[in-house]
Amino acid sequence: MPELAEVEYYRKQWDCGLRRDVVRVALHGQMRLFRGADVARLASLLPGAKLLGSEARAKQMLFRFSRDLWLGVHLGMTGKLRAEPPDFAPGRHDHLVLFQKRQALVFSDPRMFGRVQFHEGREMPPWWAILPPAVVSQQFTAELVRAFLQRRARLAVKAALLVQSAFPGVGNWMADEILWRAKINPRALCGTLTEARAEALWREAREVCAVAMATVAVDFSDPPADWFYHERWTAAGHCPRDGTALCTAQIGGRTTRWCPRCQR
DNA sequence: CGAGATGTTCGGCT
DNA sequence: AAGCCGAACATCTC
Numbered sequence A: 001m002p003e004l005a006e007v008e009y010y011r012k013q014w015d016c017g018l019r020r021d022v023v024r025v026a027l028h029g030q031m032r033l034f035r036g037a038d039v040a041r042l043a044s045l046l047p048g049a050k051l052l053g054s055e056a057r058a059k060q061m062l063f064r065f066s067r068d069l070w071l072g073v074h075l076g077m078t079g080k081l082r083a084e085p086p087d088f089a090p091g092r093h094d095h096l097v098l099f100q101k102r103q104a105l106v107f108s109d110p111r112m113f114g115r116v117q118f119h120e121g122r123e124m125p126p127w128w129a130i131l132p133p134a135v136v137s138q139q140f141t142a143e144l145v146r147a148f149l150q151r152r153a154r155l156a157v158k159a160a161l162l163v164q165s166a167f168p169g170v171g172n173w174m175a176d177e178i179l180w181r182a183k184i185n186p187r188a189l190c191g192t193l194t195e196a197r198a199e200a201l202w203r204e205a206r207e208v209c210a211v212a213m214a215t216v217a218v219d220f221s222d223p224p225a226d227w228f229y230h231e232r233w234t235a236a237g238h239c240p241r242d243g244t245a246l247c248t249a250q251i252g253g254r255t256t257r258w259c260p261r262c263q264r
Numbered sequence B: 001c002g003a004g005a006t007g008t009t010c011g012g013c014t
Numbered sequence C: 001a002a003g004c005c006g007a008a009c010a011t012c013t014c
Helices: A004-012 A039-045 A142-151 A157-161 A172-182 A195-219
Strands: A024-027 A051-057 A060-065 A069-074 A080-084 A094-099 A104-108 A115-120 A247-251 A254-258
Touching (some): A004 A060, A039 A115, A172 A254
Antiparallel strands (some): A051 A060, A060 A069, A080 A104, A247 A254
């Protein structure tokens, strides 16, 4: 589930733990989720540290603690964050739980495609600092998109939208939404897009991200009623613009839906 | 019961 | 050699 706006929503689920100490940590340290992380140090250092702040970027989150400790979380396909009462008993899929006096901060992920990273140091972790500029930011220019499309000239535009180094935070449903709004066929090769279409792609990417952040990210409410989003889930989906039955195919390795009439 | 799921990474092929 | 594609990861749901 988690793309850009959903990640921001889940980040806030741990806000109730801000400015409070971690008293105990429970984790499934042997799981794949913790690959590359020093689990022993995480478990020994976090108790006694205070949660000071958090931030979401693209599909990732960073939690900052006192004592120069940092926790990175990627939700993968099925990851979630939530808060539970302080006497919470972790279930099978609750792979990391930070117990505080008044609540337990829980990270769960049944499929375990997510990831937990642990960093010690005054500076934010290097893997966080190198994330590309957000799609909604000033630095995300039409020129940047145009250059990327040229570099990936032989790649289907749908697959291009899923490249995180170029469109950070965009996932499968957002990619389909962007293409529908820009009226671009998902199979079109990046190198064949006219300048005007490249610009439309850039503009709609920003718009979809901005509106998702204003709706989904706030309370997990649905995007606006006239979005393609609502039709793309249903087997017999129709184009919100012209009523044409939607096409379905695997493009860029992912299920893709589009309107064969207005997306050329 | 089989197929597919809103993500990433790796290995093999061109 | 860069870049593209499909498979793998592990579990749940429809």
